[in-house]
Amino acid sequence: MTDTHQAAFGETPPHLTALPADYAALLKPRVMSLSIFTALVGMVAAPGSVANWGLAILSVIAIALGAGASAALNMWWDSDIDGRMARTAGRPIPTGKVPAAEAFALGIVLSALSVWLLALSGGYLAALLLAVTIGFYVVVYSMLLKRRTPQNIVIGGAAGALPPVVGYAAVTGAAPLEAWLLFALIFMWTPPHFWALGLVKREDYEAAGIPMMPNVKGDSRTRLEILIYSVLLVAGAPLIALSAMAGQVYLAASIALGAEFLRRAYRLYQSADNNGAGGLFGFSIFYLFALFLALLVEHWGGLHG
Amino acid sequence: MADENETAPNPVADQPKPVTPSLAEAREGLPTGEHHTPSPEELKARGRRNIAIALAVAGFVLLVYLTTFFRLAENLQAAGGAS
Numbered sequence: 096m097t098d099t100h101q102a103a104f105g106e107t108p109p110h111l112t113a114l115p116a117d118y119a120a121l122l123k124p125r126v127m128s129l130s131i132f133t134a135l136v137g138m139v140a141a142p143g144s145v146a147n148w149g150l151a152i153l154s155v156i157a158i159a160l161g162a163g164a165s166a167a168l169n170m171w172w173d174s175d176i177d178g179r180m181a182r183t184a185g186r187p188i189p190t191g192k193v194p195a196a197e198a199f200a201l202g203i204v205l206s207a208l209s210v211w212l213l214a215l216s217g218g219y220l221a222a223l224l225l226a227v228t229i230g231f232y233v234v235v236y237s238m239l240l241k242r243r244t245p246q247n248i249v250i251g252g253a254a255g256a257l258p259p260v261v262g263y264a265a266v267t268g269a270a271p272l273e274a275w276l277l278f279a280l281i282f283m284w285t286p287p288h289f290w291a292l293g294l295v296k297r298e299d300y301e302a303a304g305i306p307m308m309p310n311v312k313g314d315s316r317t318r319l320e321i322l323i324y325s326v327l328l329v330a331g332a333p334l335i336a337l338s339a340m341a342g343q344v345y346l347a348a349s350i351a352l353g354a355e356f357l358r359r360a361y362r363l364y365q366s367a368d369n370n371g372a373g374g375l376f377g378f379s380i381f382y383l384f385a386l387f388l389a390l391l392v393e394h395w396g397g398l399h400g
Numbered sequence: 401m402a403d404e405n406e407t408a409p410n411p412v413a414d415q416p417k418p419v420t421p422s423l424a425e426a427r428e429g430l431p432t433g434e435h436h437t438p439s440p441e442e443l444k445a446r447g448r449r450n451i452a453i454a455l456a457v458a459g460f461v462l463l464v465y466l467t468t469f470f471r472l473a474e475n476l477q478a479a480g481g482a483s
Contacts, residue, residue, distance in 0.1 A: 115449055149466065149469075150471070156463060212467065215467045215468075215471070216470075
């Protein structure tokens with residue numbers, strides 16, 4: 096008789112002592128929380144009050160599970176490059192805590208269950224949009240774009256922008272142009288947000304061989320593109336106030352926060368050493384959160400439209 | 401000459417048997433001569449994973465139950481309003 100693991104590894108392999116928290120980390124809880132928040136705002140901002148809060152909350156849970164599923168599948172696919180980046184080397188697969196095959200299985204099972212649950216609670220259109228979101232993030236972004244083109248996060252940003260549309264569809268059964276305004280807001284926000292991170296973590300992406308904009312086109316070009324997308328974002332964000340979804344509070348927030356966003360983007364554009372990239376990255380998170388919070392406050396306070 | 405061939409080392413046959421069972425062996429459940437005694441730490445971690453799986457399954461059953469409940473309530477209310 097031989098002790099398999101002792102003989103093969105010399106010490107206990109990490110996955111034998113993996114805890115539930117290691118599997119939970121596969122779901123990227125922080126990204127999940129942003130999806131939950133934007134989906135909830137999509138629901139609340141939809142015309143009319145939410146008719147059935149029980150079903151709406153169940154739909155939010157289904158959307159959260161779907162976001163977690165796509166994160167697990169992304170970690171499964173990217174486990175090789177995650178191990179080469181300081182920012183991601185501590186994830187469960189590179190550390191050996193969770194075998195890649197188990198992350199894949201968890202992602203597939205959660206994807207199916209989340210889409211099924213949303214079909215029951217939010218209807219078929221919302222479920223279809225959630226399935227598209229998961230498929231787009233895993234197949235189009237992770238598998239096809241991420242390692243091939245510096246436009247990866249521009250196109251792939253569509254996956255991150257879809258949750259408010261899914262939320263809107265879950266409570267109304269429809270996804271009209273109005274819902275896609277929220278999509279457009281997150282879609283235009285994604286490039287300056289991730290390229291600011293790309294400037295800060297340039298060596299990390301270089302080590303992993305991911306063609307982020309700073310590594311391919313250089314810092315100067317990246318700073319210019321950040322400024323261009325920031326102008327488009329800041330100019331477009333107040334237009335949502337023209338729809339019935341938003342009112343004066345949102346309009347004021349989008350103008351005031353947009354001015355600060357532009358100031359930071361312009362300062363970064365002028366700097367030769369990427370000074371302010373980290374600050375812009377942090378502020379971009381606050382910016383998006385605050386705009387969606389403004390929509391939420393308006394609707395719960397009856398101030399919209 | 402023939403004797404020399406017989407005594408020559410066979411690099412394939414002399415290799416130690418791999419400790420990892422082949423996929424076929426594992427799937428057929430045949431004894432592989434391997435044994436692993438989990439340490440107390442491994443047993444504790446396994447127990448916690450088992451509890452988490454049980455809670456996750458129970459939680460999902462609850463979600464489906466609640467969805468059914470809210471859907472039924474909504475439909476009964478709609479039917480009551482129509483009649």
